[in-house]
Amino acid sequence: MMLNLFSSRPDHPLGDPKELKRAIVELPPDNSFKAVDEVYGWFESLQQADGFRVDHLYDVVRQLDEAVQSHLRRLSRDYLHSPRLSKNEERRLWSICYNYWGEVSSLYARCIERAKSNPKEKGSETLKSSLPLAATRLLAARAAQLKWVEYRYGPIGEDLWRGLGQPYLAAEVAGYATQPVQIYPGQAGLTSVAQQYLQALIFDSSSMGSLMPIEIDLADRLIAHFQPHFVFSKNCLPDSVYWVDAASGLPPTRLARQPDQLTQTLRFFSPGNVPQALNELTRIVERGDVPADLNLGGEYPATMLLPVLRHLALYWAPEPPQREHPRHAVKTRIAVLQGFDDCFTAFAGNVARLGKERTAESWVVENVSLGGFGASVDDLGGEWLRIGALICMHPEGGENWVLGVVRRYNKDSEKHASVGIQSLSKHAASIELRPRTAGFSATGAIPGIWLRENNSPGEARVVLPPGSFDVRTSLEFVHDNRSYLLAPIELEETGSSFEIGHYREHVAD
Structure with a gap:
């Protein structure tokens, strides 16, 4: 064990190996939120701690991180599968998971940077063999943050993209970007820094804003399943579909728009032969079968998996999905009612509708097509807005209500979002x-x-x-x-x- 190598201890409780062991043993086994919260508290204190040799700090972070992985999986399942979570409980679960991954990624980054900045220190030399694992966990943690942001359809900031791309580039320079590691004990398969970076790139390129949170998780697991067959390259190949500048704070982009200039930090990727494998899996699932070797994190019926497979097939195709109907830019307001009961009332007649109209929200329509609307929502005070929400809309100056479903949802901030609405009927x-x-x-x-x-x-x-x-x-x-x-x-x-x-x-x- 690394901890036996130290002759002096930092001024921090976890500098003592016995205290570290006790902190891990005393994590509550039956209260996952409290267990993760306790480790998060330790991480916060480690950010301020001085006197740790870098390999010692890494070993403390590594052990604490491993100790709560089962608890993090349980919290994720609670967030995605509990049917009656209150909004406060939903926010509580989201915050602890998102913040945990941010804190642990910051500590792994700190260890890597210290080893890089002071390569002649004894601790740096000892840590050298662990750098591939540290960097892989760093990328995986930031990719997890990316997923948790998508669960709430939030904007992905430049800091997060830099936090993914720059450690990947540093690992390439250091020569261990593709070195396979077992990321956590007991976790099947091997991965690497490059694979975790590519996972995040594919995830962002797969248009998660039109999936529900549980479908986002399924899509992420399907990406992990197919990811080894994607083609990732420093060069633009004939079949490349996306590019990204790993040094910038920008997300991946379809090659329909070329990079402004060629740089050493550009990377290109494509699905390769994945569309054919995805189509084969789709045919199997259409028969009602879900292959046993498909790790979805649980058992799901074919009916839940099929929409996700079909969604990914669109965005992994060599050509981007084309809009069924052209959009036309407009600027008009619509009154919006939501939920089955309010929509039923709206289509029941003028007398029944009068009271409901006073409670309608006001959105701004920015474009229309034969298939629906694109709208801007300035006040997100209501918690009901999500993918799959049933709404009815009354255009300003119009004579009839339109029934629709929210198919796309992207939050630009805590108070503003863009939504895509499929029209179900103009004469319901x-x-x-x-x-x-x-x-x-x-x-x-x-x-x-x-x-x-x-x-x-x-x-x-x-x-x-x-x-x-x-x-x-x-x-x-x-x-x-x-x-x-x-x-x-x-x-x-x-x-x-x-x-x-x-x-x-x-x-x-």
Whole structure:
């Protein structure tokens, strides 16, 4: 052990190997938040500590970091999978995880910089063999910060991109950027500084702003699965798709826009043959199978994995995805109501709508297309706005409400965001549906929003409250004195407060 090599101890409790061991042993096994918070507190104190030989400091940080990895995974699962987290608890979990990765990356960076600045010190020479692991953990920690920012659709600052690119370049110069290491005990597989940097680049290039947080995590794990097959190069190859200046604070960019100048710090990457492998995996999952060797961090149904695979296929294609409809720049305000209940009320008629209109939020539409809107939101006081939110919109000066779903969400700051909205219907109607069982109508009514356009002949789509669609149950309703019978085909989509059922439509004579 490194700790046995020291003849003197720094003026810090963890300078004593026995105290370090005690601090680790006493971490609460059944309270992950407290365990991570305690280690975070130790990290904060180590930032101010003097007298540590650099290899000693690294060993303390390394052991504390390893001690809480299982707790960090548990907090991440709680954040992504707990269905009834309050907003305060969500912020609490997000903050402790994001801040932890920032603090530990800073300490690894400090150790590496000290060893580089004072190579003749005894501690620097001892640390030399551990630098590949220290740098790999540094890159992995900052890549984790990148992911946690995306969970909240926040802006990625230049500091974070520099914090990823510059250590990678330094590792290249030092000759260990591609040296494989086992990043944490018990973690399968090997990785390297270069692989962790490429992971972050692919992640950012895969348009996470149109995925929900749990889908972002799945996408990150799929990136790790396919990442060894991506092509990463100092040179622009014929099949290169993206470039990045690793020394700058800028994210990767499609080669549709060329670099302003060629520099030694430019790097290029492409999916290589990954699209073919991704298509093969998609076909397997479409059959309902999820391969056992696919590490997703848990068990997920094929229906949850498929949208993520299809999303990645778009952004890993040699050609970028083309917009289905051209955008047109505009500047107009829209009134916005959210959630199934408010949307149902908005399409139920003028009298029912009057009270709701007074509570509507005001957004600025910046562009429109046949498929939807791009809007700017100046006040993010409401916590409901997220990918998959059902909304209805009333354009200023317009005559009708439009039903839509938030498909893209990017926060520019804590108070401002840009959203992309897919239009579901410009002529929706609120209806009351009754389940039809054994030829008799049931008594309980189910509210629905009938999407009256963009349907195949003889078919219908209806927005329903969560958990209302049943593939075994037909529904009937009356609209404009005509009776309709809906025979279920499939559940088309599930959102944050709604689901869309796809039906065969029969109109009574």
